Amino acid sequence: xxxxxxxxxxxxxxxxxxxxxxxxxxxxxxxxxxxxxxxxxxxxxxxxxxxxxxxxxxxxxxxxxxxxxxxxxxxxxxxxxxxxxxxxxxxxxxxxxxxxxxxxxxxxxxxxxxxxxxxxxxxxxxxxxxxxxxxxxxxxxxxxxxxxxxxxxxxxxxxxxxxxxxxxxxxxxxxxxxxxxxxxxxxxxxxxxxxxxxxxxxxxx
Amino acid sequence: xxxxxxxxxxxxxxxxxxxxxxxxxxxxxxxxxxxxxxxxxxxxxxxxxxxxxxxxxxxxxxxxxxxxxxxxxxxxxxxxxxxxxxxxxxxxxxxxxxxxxxxxxxxxxxxxxxxxxxxxxxxxxxxxxxxxxxxxxxxxxxxxxxxxxxxxxxxxxxxxxxxxxxxxxxxxxxxxxxxxxxxxx
Numbered sequence: 001x002x003x004x005x006x007x008x009x010x011x012x013x014x015x016x017x018x019x020x021x022x023x024x025x026x027x028x029x030x031x032x033x034x035x036x037x038x039x040x041x042x043x044x045x046x047x048x049x050x051x052x053x054x055x056x057x058x059x060x061x062x063x064x065x066x067x068x069x070x071x072x073x074x075x076x077x078x079x080x081x082x083x084x085x086x087x088x089x090x091x092x093x094x095x096x097x098x099x100x101x102x103x104x105x106x107x108x109x110x111x112x113x114x115x116x117x118x119x120x121x122x123x124x125x126x127x128x129x130x131x132x133x134x135x136x137x138x139x140x141x142x143x144x145x146x147x148x149x150x151x152x153x154x155x156x157x158x159x160x161x162x163x164x165x166x167x168x169x170x171x172x173x174x175x176x177x178x179x180x181x182x183x184x185x186x187x188x189x190x191x192x193x194x195x196x197x198x199x200x201x202x203x204x205x
Numbered sequence: 206x207x208x209x210x211x212x213x214x215x216x217x218x219x220x221x222x223x224x225x226x227x228x229x230x231x232x233x234x235x236x237x238x239x240x241x242x243x244x245x246x247x248x249x250x251x252x253x254x255x256x257x258x259x260x261x262x263x264x265x266x267x268x269x270x271x272x273x274x275x276x277x278x279x280x281x282x283x284x285x286x287x288x289x290x291x292x293x294x295x296x297x298x299x300x301x302x303x304x305x306x307x308x309x310x311x312x313x314x315x316x317x318x319x320x321x322x323x324x325x326x327x328x329x330x331x332x333x334x335x336x337x338x339x340x341x342x343x344x345x346x347x348x349x350x351x352x353x354x355x356x357x358x359x360x361x362x363x364x365x366x367x368x369x370x371x372x373x374x375x376x377x378x379x380x381x382x383x384x385x386x387x388x389x390x
Contacts, residue, residue, distance in 0.1 A: 070283050104285070141358035161345075162357075165342070166343070167342070197344060197345050197349060198348070199348070201359070202286060202359065204286075
């Protein structure tokens with residue numbers, strides 16, 4: 001009897017230890033294959049948006065971006081084009097502004113609304129009021145892309161990084177990393193280029 | 206044969222320096238002589254900022270001579286935390302330039318902004334450290350060559366001495382810079 005209690009305690013403490021390890025991993029953000037968390041954030045139209053709202057979606061193009069960063073601004077038209085290209089195919093764009101307007105005054109919710117209106121964003125542009133989701137995901141900069149695919153009700157990270165190989169100049173792009181990754185998922189293939197790097201503005205919190 | 210080329214390079218370098226000094230003197234005198242055109246004269250960029258692609262930057266700074274340390278700071282005029290920490294790098298430059306430490310401010314401003322944004326910024330802030338423009342769009346190739354751990358966010362700084370390379374994706378105070386420098390010295 002005593003032995004079995006001890007054994008049970010051992011299993012419980014082992015489980016606790018494992019779960020604390022997993023928490024630690026999250027501090028450094030997601031890696032390829034990790035399960036991404038859902039969220040509930042305020043959109044520029046005033047509604048609250050969660051991944052779970054999109055019953056039909058096969059996955060999501062989650063982009064941490066902002067109003068101000070020149071690299072984010074240079075990417076705006078490409079983000080709109082990506083949404084138009086992939087929303088119908090089941091991979092809508094979800095844009096999230098992680099910046100704290102106290103640090104970056106041009107990144108207020110109101111300025112986000114103005115940006116979305118001016119650029120006619122076709123996708124939700126969400127405000128991470130708690131400035132915490134970027135940490136969970138591990139986004140270090142804007143723009144920073146996470147491509148998620150729905151698998152048995154979970155959101156699996158399939159690609160992390162840049163939109164393409166030339167942030168500055170859309171006309172000089174040779175490789176569309178993100179679009180290629182979405183197309184591979186749509187064809188039921190494994191993503192071939194899973195992680196890429198690009199210059200961006202550090203997240204301002 | 207090699208030394209002839211070397212000599213030519215040396216002479217060219219001296220000539221260039223002289224020419225620059227003369228033009229500086231000239232523009233200063235012009236300013237004094239004709240107060241009314243001062244504004245016009247000061248528009249001419251005095252600062253020199255070479256434009257490199259990554260292989261050029263790499264060969265120029267990534268294998269410093271024995272005993273020397275290169276401190277590369279990746280920044281841009283539009284990057285607030287970068288601009289905020291520039292005085293710390295300037296102080297590092299002033300204090301350690303004579304001890305074989307070269308501070309290089311690698312601007313990631315868009316190349317078309319060089320004349321109108323970067324050069325005026327350098328003059329306005331009287332930057333004394335070397336400034337170069339990294340004009341290489343294929344960041345996915347060169348970011349990991351600076352450091353595998355770099356996400357691509359700026360500011361970022363790398364200390365290089367011999368085979369040693371210490372990379373930091375963070376902002377620095379002068380004290381923190383000095384501490385890291387002592388670690389690699």
